């Protein structure tokens with residue numbers, strides 16, 4: 530079955546008791562048992578599992594091609610549950626420009642949990658091999674990366690990590706499984722901030738992990754979620770599942786529009802560089818073309834006149850909404866270093882765009898007036 534069909538039909542069934550086509554939201558926090566004390570339908574308590582979350586997890590597994598999925602209350606909770614499942618003394622390799630809050634977590638919390646971390650430019654060949662240590666247990670990849678849209682070649686990276694028995698996690702938030710399926714490329718775990726493209730409407734926070742295998746690792750991480758409690762609520766699970774139904778059309782339309790916007794931006798004199806893997810001049814263009822079916826909805830660009838000019842250009846936009854986050858139906862614009870705050874390593878002249886579902890001509894007209902192009 531093709532991915533567009535999976536997005537609509539995974540975990541889909543007409544409710545036999547009511548005939549409802551849309552799934553019910555089960556808000557119950559607790560679940561009944563029979564006379565012998567056996568749970569009536571497998572569930573016991575909402576933090577451990579619940580029927581609405583089960584539907585979401587089944588759909589996520591199908592979309593990413595994994596055997597098991599776990600939904601979380603946020604993308605941060607999902608990613609860090611993997612770190613929390615590692616044995617003390619484990620070493621983790623992360624990309625230099627990993628999503629900034631994971632960088633903060635690695636600096637501030639990994640030492641408390643008995644973990645060590647190395648940051649390396651993992652989009653560069655040779656960087657991963659040089660960062661590995663005998664005690665490396667997890668290699669964390671993000672492609673395309675945030676906010677510089679760097680591309681990491683996932684197949685050779687996974688192979689290098691596997692040689693020393695390290696797990697490979699790929700943050701697939703920017704691409705979504707419509708455009709890239711890391712488990713097919715050798716990853717063990719796919720991470721999503723479902724807050725972004727999967728939810729798709731800027732109205733729900735969530736995170737997810739999809740595992741290539743159901744087994745010791747996925748069960749260990751499930752235990753972390755159950756005991757530490759970073760669960761998704763039934764209502765939030767339902768909203769993310771609803772978003773998945775339209776993910777394929779949104780991801781493709783947004784990618785097409787983003788390519789048009791990136792191409793036009795590249796010709797503006799006010800813009801010194803555009804970071805978009807769909808442009809032939811992007812260093813990861815060829816790799817992205819091999820491992821993605823389209824280049825995604827995210828663009829960043831450098832304003833030639835520098836930081837203040839970048840902030841002013843963002844301030845002049847009228848159609849773009851000035852806000853952080855991504856993957857929603859409305860296009861967003863932000864001065865990335867301002868959004869990330871003190872821990873930011875984003876260049877001062879960098880503007881980040883999330884392309885939504887508006888017509889690209891209207892988006893370009895707004896950017897042209899804002900950049901005085």
Ligand SMILES: *Cc1c(COP(=O)(O)O)cnc(C)c1O
Pocket residue numbers: 602603604605606628675700702703721722723724725734735736
């Ligand atoms: C937003 C984001 C996260 C974190 O997700 P939250 O739901 O905000 O915790 C992780 N990775 C990437 C690439 C993101 O964009």
